[in-house]
Amino acid sequence: QKEVEQDPGPLSVPEGAIVSLNCTYSNSAFQYFMWYRQYSRKGPELLMYTYSSGNKEDGRFTAQVDKSSKYISLFIRDSQPSDSATYLCAMSINAGNMLTFGGGTRLMVKP
Amino acid sequence: DTGVSQNPRHKITKRGQNVTFRCDPISEHNRLYWYRQTLGQGPEFLTYFQNEAQLEKSRLLSDRFSAERPKGSFSTLEIQRTEQGDSAMYLCASTPLAGENIQYFGAGTRLSVL
Numbered sequence: 001q002k003e004v005e006q007d008p009g010p011l012s013v014p015e016g017a018i019v020s021l022n023c024t025y026s027n028s029a030f031q032y033f034m035w036y037r038q039y040s041r042k043g044p045e046l047l048m049y050t051y052s053s054g055n056k057e058d059g060r061f062t063a064q065v066d067k068s069s070k071y072i073s074l075f076i077r078d079s080q081p082s083d084s085a086t087y088l089c090a091m092s093i094n095a096g097n098m099l100t101f102g103g104g105t106r107l108m109v110k111p
Numbered sequence: 112d113t114g115v116s117q118n119p120r121h122k123i124t125k126r127g128q129n130v131t132f133r134c135d136p137i138s139e140h141n142r143l144y145w146y147r148q149t150l151g152q153g154p155e156f157l158t159y160f161q162n163e164a165q166l167e168k169s170r171l172l173s174d175r176f177s178a179e180r181p182k183g184s185f186s187t188l189e190i191q192r193t194e195q196g197d198s199a200m201y202l203c204a205s206t207p208l209a210g211e212n213i214q215y216f217g218a219g220t221r222l223s224v225l
Contacts, residue, residue, distance in 0.1 A: 004153075006153070008151065032212055041221070042218055043115075043117075043202055043218045044154065044202070045216070046213055046214075049212075088153050088154070092212070096142055096208070098144065098156040098159060099144075099154070100156070101153030101154050101155070103151070103152050104151075104152070
């Protein structure tokens, strides 16, 4: 079993929908949690960065971390076709440590 | 463009050949990371440097793989005697030593071993 599990999708939604993406993890030592967006044949681009438990909002994006359940989420409001990409969750134990990624969820937002 | 730069973007080679990739991190970023990503999977950690010191290596990094970061600036990743299983995207990321713990990724080098 992988340390970080993520539903691979694909997840297909209509434009304007609220999207929920999730990851579960097994290592309780993880403290830093990130969401990256990756377009086809491009490198990952950071969307959200959270330390420990709690919520963080940035524009249409909200990240939630529940360390007690070992569960993190990313919500995208008013989804746009340009949000179509693969979304990767990532986490690390300490600042500057290697990142452990989920397998990614492919999202398609249809006009 | 002051982001992480990787070259070449795409490398096609025959099995058994040696290949070398280069990564130029963001200026003044002390830490540099290499990851490998296969199709449909998330990136997997290979190794990282703090300045010129290689501090951690994954068990994925077999003895055919070697990475260097002379003078703590750019880094190279060499794969000797390539195998078809080495076909993947090789990603480089960098982050400053202090402050934010955000790894900024380059566009990657896609390796195809025929």
